Amino acid sequence: MADVSPTVQFLSIDGTFAPNEAAEEYLPFLDGLSDEDHRQFYRDMAITRRFDEECTNLQRQGQMGLWPPSHGQEAAQVGSARASRPQDVIFPSYREHAVALVRGIDVVDIVKVMRGVSMGGWDPTDPANGNFRNYCLVIGSHALHATGYAMGVQFDGLVATGNVERDIAVMAYFGDGATSQGDVSEAFVFSASNQTPQVFFLQNNHWAISVPVTTQSRTPLYLRPRGFGIPTVQIDGNDVLASYATTRKHLDDARSGRGPALIEALTYRIGAHTTSDDPTRYQTPEQLAHWVARDPIIRFAAYLRGLGASDAFFDEVQQEADDVSADVRHRTLELGPPALSAIFENVYSEPHPVMAEQQAWLDAYEASLKEGA
Ligand SMILES: Cc1ncc(C[n+]2csc(CCOP(=O)(O)OP(=O)(O)O)c2C)c(N)n1
Numbered sequence: 468m469a470d471v472s473p474t475v476q477f478l479s480i481d482g483t484f485a486p487n488e489a490a491e492e493y494l495p496f497l498d499g500l501s502d503e504d505h506r507q508f509y510r511d512m513a514i515t516r517r518f519d520e521e522c523t524n525l526q527r528q529g530q531m532g533l534w535p536p537s538h539g540q541e542a543a544q545v546g547s548a549r550a551s552r553p554q555d556v557i558f559p560s561y562r563e564h565a566v567a568l569v570r571g572i573d574v575v576d577i578v579k580v581m582r583g584v585s586m587g588g589w590d591p592t593d594p595a596n597g598n599f600r601n602y603c604l605v606i607g608s609h610a611l612h613a614t615g616y617a618m619g620v621q622f623d624g625l626v627a628t629g630n631v632e633r634d635i636a637v638m639a640y641f642g643d644g645a646t647s648q649g650d651v652s653e654a655f656v657f658s659a660s661n662q663t664p665q666v667f668f669l670q671n672n673h674w675a676i677s678v679p680v681t682t683q684s685r686t687p688l689y690l691r692p693r694g695f696g697i698p699t700v701q702i703d704g705n706d707v708l709a710s711y712a713t714t715r716k717h718l719d720d721a722r723s724g725r726g727p728a729l730i731e732a733l734t735y736r737i738g739a740h741t742t743s744d745d746p747t748r749y750q751t752p753e754q755l756a757h758w759v760a761r762d763p764i765i766r767f768a769a770y771l772r773g774l775g776a777s778d779a780f781f782d783e784v785q786q787e788a789d790d791v792s793a794d795v796r797h798r799t800l801e802l803g804p805p806a807l808s809a810i811f812e813n814v815y816s817e818p819h820p821v822m823a824e825q826q827a828w829l830d831a832y833e834a835s836l837k838e839g840a
């Protein structure tokens with residue numbers, strides 16, 4: 468395959484800054500990053516890792532129905548999210564906890580969704596929520612929502628005006644498994660045809676629940692959208708700088724009217740698909756060890772130490788991460804159960820006789836239990 472280009476990487480596995488050939492064109496997009504920006508990348512990743520562990524524990528203790536971990540995918544998420552501008556609009560799937568954190572979502576709102584006490588968690592139209600749309604559990608469907616939204620941005624003339632504070636790019640996050648969905652292919656067609664201002668951010672974590680990516684595709688996934696006319700790049704998804712620089716370039720291009728792009732971030736789901744799953748049934752210990760050795764947070768910590776970060780910095784971030792997770796635990800325990808009536812709300816936009824009948828039946832049933840007690 469002549470057009471297989473190497474994977475963009477800035478940081479080698481031991482944290483040395485050693486951009487490879489594919490990274491060269493993206494080097495200018497690291498310009499302007501301060502020491503504090505680098506430290507923020509680390510902080511975002513470490514807090515997300517800690518939050519994610521706490522949520523897994525809370526689910527095990529019966530506080531949530533389900534938890535989809537982000538462990539291992541923090542660099543792909545933080546680099547790309549930090550590359551976006553406030554006015555950009557983000558369409559996540561259900562594992563983008565680091566992106567949610569960066570965009571300013573109160574992460575307890577994610578817990579509410581997984582606990583079943585909220586239908587959507589947060590109001591995506593509230594400016595406080597960073598243009599971060601709701602989590603989407605219907606695989607791949609939000610790629611279409613994102614493309615439709617990006618077409619709307621074009622209709623509204625909010626792209627390529629040269630106003631960097633106003634021009635909007637759209638970014639959709641989805642997984643390797645999602646690329647097998649028709650919705651994603653249709654999104655590519657409409658995006659390419661309309662040259663929409665958007666980035667498709669594909670986290671190839673090598674698994675769609677228990678189905679390996681090798682079963683999903685006979686070709687590297689980043690080559691596929693090229694057939695639709697969408698430029699693509701494959702990156703080391705465990706290198707936060709690669710994720711940042713490539714996303715920055717392609718979001719900038721999108722905002723300035725140069726059309727869409729897809730970034731395939733090669734990463735790995737360390738552990739379970741969700742807390743309902745037992746990955747030891749299909750992940751081999753060797754493959755797991757290979758990827759654990761490429762942990763994105765350990766790699767970036769080594770890089771920061773090379774830049775002079777001290778133990779005091781890492782201790783401070785650990786304390787901050789512990790504080791965030793203690794707060795999440797505290798507020799989760801206070802959430803209580805969902806109201807029973809909630810299952811009838813939002814089924815129809817207006818009152819509906821069948822819903823009223825079912826609710827009356829449930830109320831009578833609940834009352835009968837109390838009578839019998
Ligand atoms: C349309 C649809 N089909 C099937 C499912 C069940 N399902 C939930 S997650 C998942 C795998 C998705 O894998 P991938 O896109 O790689 O994302 P990852 O979970 O690895 O982040 C499937 C098949 C679903 N939620 N929606």
Ligand SMILES: [Mg+2]
Binds near residue numbers: 670671673
């Ligand atoms: Mg996957």
